[in-house]
Amino acid sequence: xxxxxxxxxxxxxxxxxxxxxxxxxxxxxxxxxxxxxxxxxxxxxxxxxxxxxxxxxxxxxxxxxxxxxxxxxxxxxxxxxxxxxxxxxxxxxxxxxxxxxxxxxxxxxxxxxxxxxxxxxxxxxxxxxxxxxxxxxxxxxxxxxxxxxxxxxxxxxxxxxxxxxxxxxxxxxxxxxxx
Numbered sequence: 001x002x003x004x005x006x007x008x009x010x011x012x013x014x015x016x017x018x019x020x021x022x023x024x025x026x027x028x029x030x031x032x033x034x035x036x037x038x039x040x041x042x043x044x045x046x047x048x049x050x051x052x053x054x055x056x057x058x059x060x061x062x063x064x065x066x067x068x069x070x071x072x073x074x075x076x077x078x079x080x081x082x083x084x085x086x087x088x089x090x091x092x093x094x095x096x097x098x099x100x101x102x103x104x105x106x107x108x109x110x111x112x113x114x115x116x117x118x119x120x121x122x123x124x125x126x127x128x129x130x131x132x133x134x135x136x137x138x139x140x141x142x143x144x145x146x147x148x149x150x151x152x153x154x155x156x157x158x159x160x161x162x163x164x165x166x167x168x169x170x171x172x173x174x175x176x177x178x179x
Contacts, residue, residue, distance in 0.1 A: 056150075064151055070143050080137040081163055084108045087134040088126050090165050096120065102170040109136035109160035122160070136161050 057065040070077060090104035093115040107113060111122045112133045126133055141158050148156035166172070 062151065062153075066147055066150060069147055069150070073139060073143060076139055077143070080139055084134045084137070084163065088112075088129070088131075090163075091128065103172065104165040104167070104170075106163050106165075107161060108134045108140070108163070109158070111160050113160075113162045133160075 054066070054068045054071070057067065059065065085106050088106045088108070090106050092104055093101050094117060095101060095115055096117055096119050098117055101115070105113070107126070110133070111124045112126065114121060114123045114127055116127070124133075125131060136158065140161055144158045144161075145156050148154075
C-alpha cells in the first residue's frame, strides 16, 4: 500500500508560568509530516515543490521559516507526539460559537490551550481527564530553543506545546489569535 502525508503542527510556547492569565508568549511553530495510507489521502503534499534541504526564508525582522530545520529528528519527534497523545489523546475542541474544530489537538508542558463554549484559554489541567498535561519532551524543548536561537532569541525556554493534527479533510480558515 502506498503512503501519502499527514501533518502535525506543534506550537511550542513560553508562557512564563502564566497559564491562568490570558497571555500570549513567544512561539516556535514546527510542522512535521507522517505517512498515512494512500486510501485516506484527500490532500496534496503540503511541501510539494519546496526544497528538502535546510534553508532560511526571512519573513520580517523577528520572523523566518527555517525549512527542513527538524528533518533529521522527524521520526523521533513523531514518536514523542505518539507518547504525548497516549497520555492526553487528540480531541476535536469546540469553539465559543459552538462549532467543532476539524483539526484534532492535544497539549504537553505546564499548561495547554483549550477551547469550549465558554472561550479560548490556557489551562493547567486537561479538561477531559482532570490531570495535568503530559510533560513536554526534552526533544521539543531542544528543537524549539535551537530554532529560536537561530533567529536571535537566545535563552528561549519553552514551557507549553499545543500539538495540532491535520488529517485529510481538516481545515484551517483565515484567523487571528487575538481573543
